[in-house]
Amino acid sequence: MLEVNPPPVSGLVPSIPQSGLSIAEAARRTGVSAHTLRYYERAGLVITDVDRTHGGRRRYRQQDLNWITVCTKLRATGMPIKTIRRYAELVSAGPGNEQERLALMEAHRADVTAKLAEIQENLKVIDRKIGVYRGRLAAGDADRLWAPTADTN
Amino acid sequence: MLEVNPPPVSGLVPSIPQSGLSIAEAARRTGVSAHTLRYYERAGLVITDVDRTHGGRRRYRQQDLNWITVCTKLRATGMPIKTIRRYAELVSAGPGNEQERLALMEAHRADVTAKLAEIQENLKVIDRKIGVYRGRLAAGDADRLWAPTADTN
DNA sequence: CTAGGATTTAGAGCGTGCTCGAAGTCAACC
DNA sequence: GGTTGACTTCGAGCACGCTCTAAATCCTAG
Secondary structure: OOOOOOOOOOOOOOOOOOOOEOHHHHHHHHOOOHHHHHHHHHOOOOOOOOEEOOOOOEEEOHHHHHHHHHHHHHHHOOOOHHHHHHHHHHHHOOOOOHHHHHHHHHHHHHHHHHHHHHHHHHHHHHHHHHHHHHHHHHOOOOOOOOOOOOOOO | OOOOOOOOOOOOOOOOOOOOEOHHHHHHHHOOOHHHHHHHHHOOOOOOOOEEOOOOOEEEOHHHHHHHHHHHHHHHOOOOHHHHHHHHHHHHOOOOOHHHHHHHHHHHHHHHHHHHHHHHHHHHHHHHHHHHHHHHHHOOOOOOOOOOOOOOO
16 A cells, blocks of 8 residues: 555645755655655656756655656556556657547546446445444344345345 | 456346356356456355355355345445455344444445545546647647646646 | 366466665765 | 765565466266
8 A cells, every 4th residue: 555644745835945855855745655756766657857966866846746746646546557657658758649648538537437436336335334234223223123134234 | 457247237137046046147247257256255255155056066146146246346445355354244243233334334435435535636637637638739739828838748 | 978168176376556675875964 | 084864776575356277076968
């Protein structure tokens, strides 16, 4: 599971110094772990070419955080790493492939709305069960008044 | 990924013969693979104690399918196997633990609604991107009329 | 009775997405 | 100039949920 670093940092965020942010700070602000930031970079998601110090340490700028945030939001909708990578490639290839970007996003949108519908549908089952148990508890069960044989678990 | 056996069989389903259904038929009707049915059983999800022929083949009854369907719907909302297992244990322990079942379901419901909210929130990002690309394509780009420098990918 | 497809088991394998670890480097403060 | 803690790479490890395999057995149609 994704380390649940407390949410991305709410409230008005202190702006970023000239020198950029350490990976720890960037992790704090994007809501993922430093490990995951490195992983995303290795995986080819981070097209903003994060700066480095002389010594090789990453320094994150606002644009890096912005892009990474896009990535995490796409992830949060269930877009696979590979697809985000593909999208990142399209974006970094510059203008001219909007048709492809659009197709990718529309396809993903369809996936997401289908998934949403499915979850909402099955949420009903959960709500019915909750209703059943609340009822039983309220009634002290009363020896299962209604639904004597039905599979009302 | 779950084998996407075409959806659970729509329309009015032929009723189940005395002898029960083969695992292949049960798979067809529940929308998961036979492999997955066996896996669910091994994992302790299937509390209905599926019948066997003399020779040891499984024979599924309506109540088996009903329970398995509950399991698949819980899975579809993202409930982990372990949690379904726990729930199955509660159900199969019989009346008297409704409090626990309720707590389990309510906790899961909270997870699900939180997840739904998150996805819906992030769907907005997708929709904005779609809007941007549609706009660019409609305008023939027009050299990125608006948002000349913003990170409107 | 026989052939051949379906089913059985237990265990191994796999794809995904992180998550961790080791060994070495860097940098900030005293 | 040290010490100390953050950071580097990159490969290994892990949790999850299937998915597949092999070898044996079953069962049904012919």
